[in-house]
Amino acid sequence: MNHPLFNHWSETKYLKDIVTNPLIEVGEYSYYSGYYGNQNFEDGCVRYLWGDAKSQELFNPIEQFGWHLDKLIIGNYVCIASGVVILMGGNHNHHSEWITVYPFVEQIGQSYEPKGDTVIKSDAWIGMNAIIMPGVSIGEGAIVAAGSVVSKNVPPYTIVGGNPAKEIKKRFTDSEINKLMEMRWYDWDRELVERAIPLLSSSSIEQLYDFYNIEVKKRYSS
Numbered sequence: 001m002n003h004p005l006f007n008h009w010s011e012t013k014y015l016k017d018i019v020t021n022p023l024i025e026v027g028e029y030s031y032y033s034g035y036y037g038n039q040n041f042e043d044g045c046v047r048y049l050w051g052d053a054k055s056q057e058l059f060n061p062i063e064q065f066g067w068h069l070d071k072l073i074i075g076n077y078v079c080i081a082s083g084v085v086i087l088m089g090g091n092h093n094h095h096s097e098w099i100t101v102y103p104f105v106e107q108i109g110q111s112y113e114p115k116g117d118t119v120i121k122s123d124a125w126i127g128m129n130a131i132i133m134p135g136v137s138i139g140e141g142a143i144v145a146a147g148s149v150v151s152k153n154v155p156p157y158t159i160v161g162g163n164p165a166k167e168i169k170k171r172f173t174d175s176e177i178n179k180l181m182e183m184r185w186y187d188w189d190r191e192l193v194e195r196a197i198p199l200l201s202s203s204s205i206e207q208l209y210d211f212y213n214i215e216v217k218k219r220y221s222s
């Protein structure tokens with residue numbers, strides 16, 4: 001396969017290194033594994049989002065129409081697989097309550113409606129060929145199964161799948177999820193994360209919680 005960005009399916013790209021659109025905010029160590037999707041991140045995975053170089057040359061909806069444009073906000077350590085589509089706000093000019101859904105040019109300035117920011121929070125995993133609809137929030141540690149269409153918010157540490165995506169199961173118990181949300185390991189300094197990698201790569205939330213109480217709290221309270 002001849003791909004402009006990726007040499008092999010095992011190669012990933014840190015989003016921090018490839019994102020230039022001012023309406024996309026990206027955390028640390030989040031990556032895009034886009035080899036099989038054969039598309040770049042900003043103009044393939046992310047769609048209908050003004051702010052790339054070409055769209056800025058064509059028009060400025062903020063200055064011309066006074067639109068409030070939605071943002072894509074991605075946390076730390078997010079995994080985005082090939083073929084994922086994140087639909088954004090550039091085409092929110094179709095009104096189901098109007099007689100026609102056709103976006104007449106004469107009405108473009110008045111017809112746009114923001115959907116709200118799309119947020120993929122830290123440590124989420126978006127599976128291959130999943131579609132994220134505009135304005136959705138995907139919680140920390142959530143998993144979106146391959147091929148899913150996500151049209152509603154996904155709670156933290158929840159696995160969802162299907163079209164429309166529905167909850168399959170929680171990854172952990174409520175008590176464990178509460179501890180994970182308290183620890184927020186993905187916000188720690190990288191040095192602490194590296195020390196905790198053996199624990200993060202295990203199922204022992206209690207051991208990670210001990211590390212958090214002994215090492216992490218001390219770091220941030222001093």
